[in-house]
Amino acid sequence: MRVLGIETSCDETGVAIYDNEQGLLANKIYSQVKQHAYYGGVVPELASRDHQSKIVPLIQSALSEAGLKMKDINGVAYTAGPGLISALMVGATLGCALAYACNIPNIAVNHLEGHLLTPMIDAEPEHYPKFPFVALLVSGAHTQLIAVSGIGQYQLLGESIDDAAGEVFDKTAKLLGIDYPGGLILSKIAQKGIVGRYKFPRPMTNCPGLNFSFSGLKTFAANTINNLATRDAQTYADIARAFEDAVVDTLTIKCRRALDNTGLTRLVIAGGVSANTTLRVRLKAMIEQRGDEIFYARKDLCTDNGAMIAYVGMVRLLSYQYRTLTITVRPRWSLEDLTAV
Incomplete structure:
Protein backbone atom coordinates (compact mmCIF):
# COMPACT_ATOMS: atom_id res chain seq x y z
CA MET A 1 0.00 0.00 0.00
CA ARG A 2 1.30 3.45 -0.92
CA VAL A 3 0.43 6.91 0.40
CA LEU A 4 1.27 10.24 -1.21
CA GLY A 5 2.07 12.85 1.45
CA ILE A 6 1.71 16.62 0.94
CA GLU A 7 3.16 19.21 3.34
CA THR A 8 2.36 22.93 2.93
CA SER A 9 2.00 24.24 6.48
CA CYS A 10 4.51 27.09 6.23
CA ASP A 11 7.44 27.82 3.91
CA GLU A 12 8.49 24.37 2.68
CA THR A 13 6.60 22.52 -0.02
CA GLY A 14 7.04 18.81 0.62
CA VAL A 15 5.86 15.77 -1.31
CA ALA A 16 6.70 12.15 -0.53
CA ILE A 17 5.52 8.61 -1.24
CA TYR A 18 5.58 6.00 1.51
CA ASP A 19 5.08 2.27 0.98
CA ASN A 20 4.08 0.20 4.02
CA GLU A 21 6.40 -2.61 2.91
CA GLN A 22 9.26 -0.85 1.10
CA GLY A 23 9.38 2.32 3.17
CA LEU A 24 10.10 5.77 1.76
CA LEU A 25 10.09 5.68 -2.06
CA ALA A 26 10.47 9.40 -2.79
CA ASN A 27 10.86 12.62 -0.82
CA LYS A 28 10.88 16.02 -2.53
CA ILE A 29 11.23 19.36 -0.76
CA TYR A 30 11.23 22.90 -2.08
CA SER A 31 12.27 25.62 0.39
CA GLN A 32 11.04 29.20 0.11
CA VAL A 33 13.80 30.54 2.36
CA LYS A 34 15.40 32.82 -0.24
CA GLN A 35 12.07 34.42 -1.11
CA HIS A 36 11.15 35.20 2.51
CA ALA A 37 14.67 36.25 3.53
CA TYR A 38 14.12 39.59 1.81
CA TYR A 39 11.30 40.34 4.29
CA GLY A 40 13.05 38.92 7.34
CA GLY A 41 10.33 36.32 7.95
CA VAL A 42 7.58 34.28 6.34
CA VAL A 43 4.93 36.26 4.42
CA PRO A 44 1.81 34.02 4.43
CA GLU A 45 0.35 35.20 1.12
CA LEU A 46 3.65 34.75 -0.70
CA ALA A 47 4.05 31.33 0.90
CA SER A 48 0.66 30.12 -0.31
CA ARG A 49 1.26 31.41 -3.85
CA ASP A 50 4.62 29.67 -4.01
CA HIS A 51 3.06 26.40 -2.80
CA GLN A 52 0.55 26.67 -5.64
CA SER A 53 3.25 27.00 -8.28
CA LYS A 54 5.54 24.26 -6.92
CA ILE A 55 3.23 21.54 -5.60
CA VAL A 56 2.16 19.89 -8.88
CA PRO A 57 5.70 19.67 -10.35
CA LEU A 58 6.91 18.19 -7.04
CA ILE A 59 4.18 15.54 -7.14
CA GLN A 60 5.13 14.67 -10.71
CA SER A 61 8.80 14.48 -9.71
CA ALA A 62 8.06 12.23 -6.72
CA LEU A 63 5.97 9.86 -8.82
CA SER A 64 8.70 9.75 -11.46
CA GLU A 65 11.41 9.01 -8.89
CA ALA A 66 9.34 6.17 -7.42
CA GLY A 67 8.48 4.83 -10.89
CA LEU A 68 4.77 5.16 -10.16
CA LYS A 69 1.63 6.79 -11.51
CA MET A 70 -1.33 8.14 -9.54
CA LYS A 71 -3.24 4.89 -10.21
CA ASP A 72 -0.59 3.15 -8.07
CA ILE A 73 -1.34 5.37 -5.03
CA ASN A 74 -3.78 4.07 -2.39
CA GLY A 75 -4.29 7.24 -0.36
CA VAL A 76 -3.42 10.94 -0.25
CA ALA A 77 -2.34 12.48 3.06
CA TYR A 78 -2.03 16.23 3.56
CA THR A 79 -1.15 18.55 6.42
CA ALA A 80 -4.42 19.93 7.82
CA GLY A 81 -2.81 21.88 10.65
CA PRO A 82 -1.40 23.52 12.60
CA GLY A 83 0.08 26.13 10.29
CA LEU A 84 -0.67 29.14 8.12
CA ILE A 85 -4.26 28.79 6.92
CA SER A 86 -3.61 30.06 3.38
CA ALA A 87 -0.68 27.66 3.00
CA LEU A 88 -2.60 24.75 4.51
CA MET A 89 -5.46 25.29 2.06
CA VAL A 90 -3.16 24.67 -0.91
CA GLY A 91 -2.20 21.18 0.20
CA ALA A 92 -5.67 20.36 1.52
CA THR A 93 -7.57 21.32 -1.63
CA LEU A 94 -5.12 19.57 -3.94
CA GLY A 95 -4.97 16.51 -1.71
CA CYS A 96 -8.74 16.16 -1.63
CA ALA A 97 -8.99 16.81 -5.38
CA LEU A 98 -6.47 14.07 -6.16
CA ALA A 99 -8.21 11.65 -3.82
CA TYR A 100 -11.56 12.39 -5.46
CA ALA A 101 -10.16 12.05 -8.99
CA CYS A 102 -8.49 8.72 -8.15
CA ASN A 103 -11.34 7.46 -5.95
CA ILE A 104 -9.02 6.82 -3.02
CA PRO A 105 -9.11 7.96 0.63
CA ASN A 106 -7.72 11.30 1.79
CA ILE A 107 -6.15 11.59 5.22
CA ALA A 108 -5.90 14.87 7.14
CA VAL A 109 -2.65 14.78 9.13
CA ASN A 110 -1.58 16.79 12.16
CA HIS A 111 1.76 18.42 11.38
CA LEU A 112 3.01 17.95 14.95
CA GLU A 113 2.20 14.23 14.92
CA GLY A 114 4.19 14.04 11.70
CA HIS A 115 7.27 15.44 13.45
CA LEU A 116 6.73 13.30 16.53
CA LEU A 117 6.65 10.02 14.58
CA THR A 118 9.49 10.89 12.16
CA PRO A 119 12.08 8.73 14.03
CA MET A 120 10.02 5.71 12.98
CA ILE A 121 10.23 6.38 9.23
CA ASP A 122 13.62 4.78 8.58
CA ALA A 123 13.87 2.47 11.58
CA GLU A 124 13.00 -1.20 11.53
CA PRO A 125 9.95 -1.94 13.74
CA GLU A 126 12.15 -3.60 16.35
CA HIS A 127 14.08 -0.34 16.68
CA TYR A 128 11.04 1.92 17.09
CA PRO A 129 10.88 3.77 20.40
CA LYS A 130 8.61 1.62 22.52
CA PHE A 131 5.58 3.23 24.12
CA ALA A 297 15.30 11.15 13.07
CA ARG A 298 18.05 11.65 10.54
CA LYS A 299 18.75 15.36 10.16
CA ASP A 300 17.26 15.84 6.69
CA LEU A 301 13.88 14.65 8.01
CA CYS A 302 13.83 17.02 10.99
CA THR A 303 12.56 20.05 9.08
CA ASP A 304 9.10 20.18 7.48
CA ASN A 305 8.77 17.46 4.83
CA GLY A 306 6.26 15.30 3.00
CA ALA A 307 7.77 12.05 4.28
CA MET A 308 6.43 12.54 7.80
CA ILE A 309 2.97 13.34 6.42
CA ALA A 310 2.97 10.29 4.15
CA TYR A 311 4.08 8.08 7.06
CA VAL A 312 1.38 9.28 9.46
CA GLY A 313 -1.11 9.06 6.61
CA MET A 314 -0.18 5.41 6.13
CA VAL A 315 -0.52 4.67 9.85
CA ARG A 316 -3.99 6.21 9.98
CA LEU A 317 -5.09 4.74 6.65
CA LEU A 318 -4.24 1.25 7.86
CA SER A 319 -6.41 2.00 10.91
CA TYR A 320 -9.28 3.14 8.65
CA GLN A 321 -9.01 6.72 9.88
CA TYR A 322 -9.58 8.92 6.86
CA ARG A 323 -11.95 11.70 5.83
CA THR A 324 -14.76 12.35 3.44
CA LEU A 325 -14.25 14.97 0.74
CA THR A 326 -14.94 17.81 3.17
CA ILE A 327 -11.91 20.09 3.19
CA THR A 328 -11.06 21.14 6.73
CA VAL A 329 -7.90 22.87 7.92
CA ARG A 330 -7.05 23.84 11.48
CA PRO A 331 -4.43 26.58 11.96
CA ARG A 332 -4.43 25.58 15.63
CA TRP A 333 -4.66 21.85 16.31
CA SER A 334 -3.52 20.28 19.57
CA LEU A 335 -2.04 16.80 19.63
CA GLU A 336 -4.37 16.05 22.54
CA ASP A 337 -7.35 16.35 20.17
CA LEU A 338 -6.25 13.43 17.99
CA THR A 339 -7.91 10.01 17.86
CA ALA A 340 -5.93 7.02 19.16
CA VAL A 341 -4.83 4.31 16.73
Whole structure:
Protein backbone atom coordinates (compact mmCIF):
# COMPACT_ATOMS: atom_id res chain seq x y z
CA MET A 1 0.00 0.00 0.00
CA ARG A 2 1.30 3.45 -0.92
CA VAL A 3 0.43 6.91 0.40
CA LEU A 4 1.27 10.24 -1.21
CA GLY A 5 2.07 12.85 1.45
CA ILE A 6 1.71 16.62 0.94
CA GLU A 7 3.16 19.21 3.34
CA THR A 8 2.36 22.93 2.93
CA SER A 9 2.00 24.24 6.48
CA CYS A 10 4.51 27.09 6.23
CA ASP A 11 7.44 27.82 3.91
CA GLU A 12 8.49 24.37 2.68
CA THR A 13 6.60 22.52 -0.02
CA GLY A 14 7.04 18.81 0.62
CA VAL A 15 5.86 15.77 -1.31
CA ALA A 16 6.70 12.15 -0.53
CA ILE A 17 5.52 8.61 -1.24
CA TYR A 18 5.58 6.00 1.51
CA ASP A 19 5.08 2.27 0.98
CA ASN A 20 4.08 0.20 4.02
CA GLU A 21 6.40 -2.61 2.91
CA GLN A 22 9.26 -0.85 1.10
CA GLY A 23 9.38 2.32 3.17
CA LEU A 24 10.10 5.77 1.76
CA LEU A 25 10.09 5.68 -2.06
CA ALA A 26 10.47 9.40 -2.79
CA ASN A 27 10.86 12.62 -0.82
CA LYS A 28 10.88 16.02 -2.53
CA ILE A 29 11.23 19.36 -0.76
CA TYR A 30 11.23 22.90 -2.08
CA SER A 31 12.27 25.62 0.39
CA GLN A 32 11.04 29.20 0.11
CA VAL A 33 13.80 30.54 2.36
CA LYS A 34 15.40 32.82 -0.24
CA GLN A 35 12.07 34.42 -1.11
CA HIS A 36 11.15 35.20 2.51
CA ALA A 37 14.67 36.25 3.53
CA TYR A 38 14.12 39.59 1.81
CA TYR A 39 11.30 40.34 4.29
CA GLY A 40 13.05 38.92 7.34
CA GLY A 41 10.33 36.32 7.95
CA VAL A 42 7.58 34.28 6.34
CA VAL A 43 4.93 36.26 4.42
CA PRO A 44 1.81 34.02 4.43
CA GLU A 45 0.35 35.20 1.12
CA LEU A 46 3.65 34.75 -0.70
CA ALA A 47 4.05 31.33 0.90
CA SER A 48 0.66 30.12 -0.31
CA ARG A 49 1.26 31.41 -3.85
CA ASP A 50 4.62 29.67 -4.01
CA HIS A 51 3.06 26.40 -2.80
CA GLN A 52 0.55 26.67 -5.64
CA SER A 53 3.25 27.00 -8.28
CA LYS A 54 5.54 24.26 -6.92
CA ILE A 55 3.23 21.54 -5.60
CA VAL A 56 2.16 19.89 -8.88
CA PRO A 57 5.70 19.67 -10.35
CA LEU A 58 6.91 18.19 -7.04
CA ILE A 59 4.18 15.54 -7.14
CA GLN A 60 5.13 14.67 -10.71
CA SER A 61 8.80 14.48 -9.71
CA ALA A 62 8.06 12.23 -6.72
CA LEU A 63 5.97 9.86 -8.82
CA SER A 64 8.70 9.75 -11.46
CA GLU A 65 11.41 9.01 -8.89
CA ALA A 66 9.34 6.17 -7.42
CA GLY A 67 8.48 4.83 -10.89
CA LEU A 68 4.77 5.16 -10.16
CA LYS A 69 1.63 6.79 -11.51
CA MET A 70 -1.33 8.14 -9.54
CA LYS A 71 -3.24 4.89 -10.21
CA ASP A 72 -0.59 3.15 -8.07
CA ILE A 73 -1.34 5.37 -5.03
CA ASN A 74 -3.78 4.07 -2.39
CA GLY A 75 -4.29 7.24 -0.36
CA VAL A 76 -3.42 10.94 -0.25
CA ALA A 77 -2.34 12.48 3.06
CA TYR A 78 -2.03 16.23 3.56
CA THR A 79 -1.15 18.55 6.42
CA ALA A 80 -4.42 19.93 7.82
CA GLY A 81 -2.81 21.88 10.65
CA PRO A 82 -1.40 23.52 12.60
CA GLY A 83 0.08 26.13 10.29
CA LEU A 84 -0.67 29.14 8.12
CA ILE A 85 -4.26 28.79 6.92
CA SER A 86 -3.61 30.06 3.38
CA ALA A 87 -0.68 27.66 3.00
CA LEU A 88 -2.60 24.75 4.51
CA MET A 89 -5.46 25.29 2.06
CA VAL A 90 -3.16 24.67 -0.91
CA GLY A 91 -2.20 21.18 0.20
CA ALA A 92 -5.67 20.36 1.52
CA THR A 93 -7.57 21.32 -1.63
CA LEU A 94 -5.12 19.57 -3.94
CA GLY A 95 -4.97 16.51 -1.71
CA CYS A 96 -8.74 16.16 -1.63
CA ALA A 97 -8.99 16.81 -5.38
CA LEU A 98 -6.47 14.07 -6.16
CA ALA A 99 -8.21 11.65 -3.82
CA TYR A 100 -11.56 12.39 -5.46
CA ALA A 101 -10.16 12.05 -8.99
CA CYS A 102 -8.49 8.72 -8.15
CA ASN A 103 -11.34 7.46 -5.95
CA ILE A 104 -9.02 6.82 -3.02
CA PRO A 105 -9.11 7.96 0.63
CA ASN A 106 -7.72 11.30 1.79
CA ILE A 107 -6.15 11.59 5.22
CA ALA A 108 -5.90 14.87 7.14
CA VAL A 109 -2.65 14.78 9.13
CA ASN A 110 -1.58 16.79 12.16
CA HIS A 111 1.76 18.42 11.38
CA LEU A 112 3.01 17.95 14.95
CA GLU A 113 2.20 14.23 14.92
CA GLY A 114 4.19 14.04 11.70
CA HIS A 115 7.27 15.44 13.45
CA LEU A 116 6.73 13.30 16.53
CA LEU A 117 6.65 10.02 14.58
CA THR A 118 9.49 10.89 12.16
CA PRO A 119 12.08 8.73 14.03
CA MET A 120 10.02 5.71 12.98
CA ILE A 121 10.23 6.38 9.23
CA ASP A 122 13.62 4.78 8.58
CA ALA A 123 13.87 2.47 11.58
CA GLU A 124 13.00 -1.20 11.53
CA PRO A 125 9.95 -1.94 13.74
CA GLU A 126 12.15 -3.60 16.35
CA HIS A 127 14.08 -0.34 16.68
CA TYR A 128 11.04 1.92 17.09
CA PRO A 129 10.88 3.77 20.40
CA LYS A 130 8.61 1.62 22.52
CA PHE A 131 5.58 3.23 24.12
CA PRO A 132 5.31 5.00 26.49
CA PHE A 133 7.94 7.71 26.08
CA VAL A 134 8.54 11.44 26.55
CA ALA A 135 8.83 13.50 23.38
CA LEU A 136 10.52 16.87 23.00
CA LEU A 137 8.98 18.60 19.99
CA VAL A 138 11.17 21.59 19.24
CA SER A 139 10.93 23.73 16.10
CA GLY A 140 10.51 27.26 14.83
CA ALA A 141 6.89 27.37 15.89
CA HIS A 142 6.60 24.90 18.78
CA THR A 143 8.47 23.85 21.88
CA GLN A 144 6.55 21.14 23.73
CA LEU A 145 7.15 18.23 26.08
CA ILE A 146 4.64 15.42 25.51
CA ALA A 147 3.93 12.13 27.26
CA VAL A 148 3.22 9.59 24.52
CA SER A 149 1.29 6.45 25.48
CA GLY A 150 0.66 5.36 21.87
CA ILE A 151 -0.07 6.78 18.44
CA GLY A 152 -2.80 9.35 18.94
CA GLN A 153 -2.45 9.18 22.73
CA TYR A 154 -0.69 12.37 23.74
CA GLN A 155 -0.58 14.38 26.95
CA LEU A 156 0.95 17.85 26.89
CA LEU A 157 3.36 18.20 29.82
CA GLY A 158 4.70 21.65 29.09
CA GLU A 159 5.26 24.19 26.32
CA SER A 160 6.75 27.59 25.62
CA ILE A 161 4.65 30.43 27.00
CA ASP A 162 6.13 32.83 24.44
CA ASP A 163 8.69 32.30 21.66
CA ALA A 164 9.51 28.79 20.46
CA ALA A 165 13.16 27.74 20.64
CA GLY A 166 13.64 27.83 16.87
CA GLU A 167 11.98 31.22 16.67
CA VAL A 168 14.29 32.78 19.24
CA PHE A 169 17.30 31.25 17.46
CA ASP A 170 16.31 33.15 14.31
CA LYS A 171 15.55 36.37 16.20
CA THR A 172 18.87 36.32 18.04
CA ALA A 173 20.68 35.58 14.79
CA LYS A 174 19.10 38.71 13.33
CA LEU A 175 20.47 40.72 16.27
CA LEU A 176 23.91 39.45 15.28
CA GLY A 177 23.40 40.66 11.72
CA ILE A 178 22.64 37.22 10.24
CA ASP A 179 20.00 37.11 7.51
CA TYR A 180 16.75 35.18 8.02
CA PRO A 181 16.53 32.34 8.78
CA GLY A 182 19.72 32.58 10.79
CA GLY A 183 19.34 29.89 13.45
CA LEU A 184 21.46 27.32 11.62
CA ILE A 185 24.18 29.87 10.84
CA LEU A 186 24.17 31.04 14.47
CA SER A 187 24.83 27.45 15.56
CA LYS A 188 27.78 27.18 13.18
CA ILE A 189 29.22 30.46 14.45
CA ALA A 190 28.73 29.28 18.04
CA GLN A 191 31.15 26.40 17.43
CA LYS A 192 33.94 29.01 17.23
CA GLY A 193 32.86 30.74 20.43
CA ILE A 194 34.75 30.74 23.72
CA VAL A 195 32.81 28.96 26.46
CA GLY A 196 32.11 31.12 29.50
CA ARG A 197 33.04 34.53 28.13
CA TYR A 198 29.37 35.45 28.33
CA LYS A 199 26.79 33.88 30.62
CA PHE A 200 23.13 33.81 29.65
CA PRO A 201 20.28 32.81 31.99
CA ARG A 202 18.54 29.41 31.87
CA PRO A 203 14.94 30.63 32.03
CA MET A 204 12.33 28.88 34.19
CA THR A 205 14.72 26.12 35.25
CA ASN A 206 14.68 27.14 38.92
CA CYS A 207 10.91 26.99 39.21
CA PRO A 208 8.73 23.86 39.17
CA GLY A 209 6.90 22.74 36.07
CA LEU A 210 7.77 21.91 32.49
CA ASN A 211 6.88 25.11 30.64
CA PHE A 212 9.49 27.11 28.73
CA SER A 213 10.11 30.81 28.16
CA PHE A 214 12.66 31.96 25.61
CA SER A 215 11.74 35.56 24.78
CA GLY A 216 13.85 36.82 27.71
CA LEU A 217 16.95 35.24 26.17
CA LYS A 218 16.40 37.31 23.05
CA THR A 219 16.15 40.47 25.19
CA PHE A 220 19.26 39.46 27.14
CA ALA A 221 21.12 38.95 23.86
CA ALA A 222 19.93 42.33 22.56
CA ASN A 223 21.13 44.11 25.71
CA THR A 224 24.48 42.29 25.59
CA ILE A 225 25.03 43.28 21.96
CA ASN A 226 23.94 46.88 22.53
CA ASN A 227 26.44 47.25 25.37
CA LEU A 228 29.43 45.85 23.49
CA ALA A 229 32.62 47.92 23.57
CA THR A 230 34.06 46.02 20.59
CA ARG A 231 32.20 44.33 17.74
CA ASP A 232 34.27 41.69 15.99
CA ALA A 233 33.68 38.18 14.68
CA GLN A 234 35.07 36.47 17.79
CA THR A 235 32.86 38.50 20.13
CA TYR A 236 29.80 37.62 18.09
CA ALA A 237 30.84 33.95 18.11
CA ASP A 238 31.19 34.08 21.91
CA ILE A 239 27.70 35.57 22.24
CA ALA A 240 26.30 32.94 19.88
CA ARG A 241 27.94 30.22 21.97
CA ALA A 242 26.54 31.60 25.22
CA PHE A 243 23.07 31.87 23.70
CA GLU A 244 23.05 28.35 22.22
CA ASP A 245 24.38 26.86 25.46
CA ALA A 246 21.57 28.57 27.38
CA VAL A 247 18.85 27.20 25.09
CA VAL A 248 20.34 23.70 24.99
CA ASP A 249 20.87 23.57 28.76
CA THR A 250 17.29 24.73 29.35
CA LEU A 251 15.89 22.04 27.04
CA THR A 252 18.10 19.39 28.64
CA ILE A 253 17.09 20.34 32.19
CA LYS A 254 13.40 20.25 31.27
CA CYS A 255 13.74 16.89 29.50
CA ARG A 256 15.43 15.41 32.56
CA ARG A 257 12.65 16.78 34.75
CA ALA A 258 9.98 15.36 32.44
CA LEU A 259 11.56 11.91 32.62
CA ASP A 260 11.79 12.18 36.40
CA ASN A 261 8.19 13.36 36.78
CA THR A 262 6.73 10.66 34.54
CA GLY A 263 9.05 7.83 35.52
CA LEU A 264 9.63 7.07 31.84
CA THR A 265 12.99 5.96 30.45
CA ARG A 266 12.75 6.80 26.75
CA LEU A 267 13.10 10.21 25.11
CA VAL A 268 12.23 11.11 21.51
CA ILE A 269 13.32 14.46 20.09
CA ALA A 270 11.73 15.80 16.90
CA GLY A 271 11.23 19.01 14.91
CA GLY A 272 13.65 21.29 13.11
CA VAL A 273 15.74 22.23 16.16
CA SER A 274 16.25 18.52 16.96
CA ALA A 275 18.87 18.56 14.16
CA ASN A 276 21.03 20.89 16.27
CA THR A 277 24.28 19.05 16.94
CA THR A 278 24.91 20.58 20.37
CA LEU A 279 21.41 19.65 21.51
CA ARG A 280 21.84 16.05 20.37
CA VAL A 281 25.19 15.71 22.10
CA ARG A 282 23.97 17.16 25.42
CA LEU A 283 20.74 15.15 25.47
CA LYS A 284 22.55 11.95 24.55
CA ALA A 285 25.06 12.49 27.35
CA MET A 286 22.24 13.13 29.84
CA ILE A 287 20.33 10.04 28.71
CA GLU A 288 23.40 7.78 28.81
CA GLN A 289 24.22 9.00 32.31
CA ARG A 290 20.74 7.94 33.38
CA GLY A 291 20.90 4.61 31.57
CA ASP A 292 17.85 5.58 29.48
CA GLU A 293 17.24 5.56 25.72
CA ILE A 294 17.06 8.39 23.17
CA PHE A 295 15.65 8.41 19.64
CA TYR A 296 15.70 10.97 16.83
CA ALA A 297 15.30 11.15 13.07
CA ARG A 298 18.05 11.65 10.54
CA LYS A 299 18.75 15.36 10.16
CA ASP A 300 17.26 15.84 6.69
CA LEU A 301 13.88 14.65 8.01
CA CYS A 302 13.83 17.02 10.99
CA THR A 303 12.56 20.05 9.08
CA ASP A 304 9.10 20.18 7.48
CA ASN A 305 8.77 17.46 4.83
CA GLY A 306 6.26 15.30 3.00
CA ALA A 307 7.77 12.05 4.28
CA MET A 308 6.43 12.54 7.80
CA ILE A 309 2.97 13.34 6.42
CA ALA A 310 2.97 10.29 4.15
CA TYR A 311 4.08 8.08 7.06
CA VAL A 312 1.38 9.28 9.46
CA GLY A 313 -1.11 9.06 6.61
CA MET A 314 -0.18 5.41 6.13
CA VAL A 315 -0.52 4.67 9.85
CA ARG A 316 -3.99 6.21 9.98
CA LEU A 317 -5.09 4.74 6.65
CA LEU A 318 -4.24 1.25 7.86
CA SER A 319 -6.41 2.00 10.91
CA TYR A 320 -9.28 3.14 8.65
CA GLN A 321 -9.01 6.72 9.88
CA TYR A 322 -9.58 8.92 6.86
CA ARG A 323 -11.95 11.70 5.83
CA THR A 324 -14.76 12.35 3.44
CA LEU A 325 -14.25 14.97 0.74
CA THR A 326 -14.94 17.81 3.17
CA ILE A 327 -11.91 20.09 3.19
CA THR A 328 -11.06 21.14 6.73
CA VAL A 329 -7.90 22.87 7.92
CA ARG A 330 -7.05 23.84 11.48
CA PRO A 331 -4.43 26.58 11.96
CA ARG A 332 -4.43 25.58 15.63
CA TRP A 333 -4.66 21.85 16.31
CA SER A 334 -3.52 20.28 19.57
CA LEU A 335 -2.04 16.80 19.63
CA GLU A 336 -4.37 16.05 22.54
CA ASP A 337 -7.35 16.35 20.17
CA LEU A 338 -6.25 13.43 17.99
CA THR A 339 -7.91 10.01 17.86
CA ALA A 340 -5.93 7.02 19.16
CA VAL A 341 -4.83 4.31 16.73
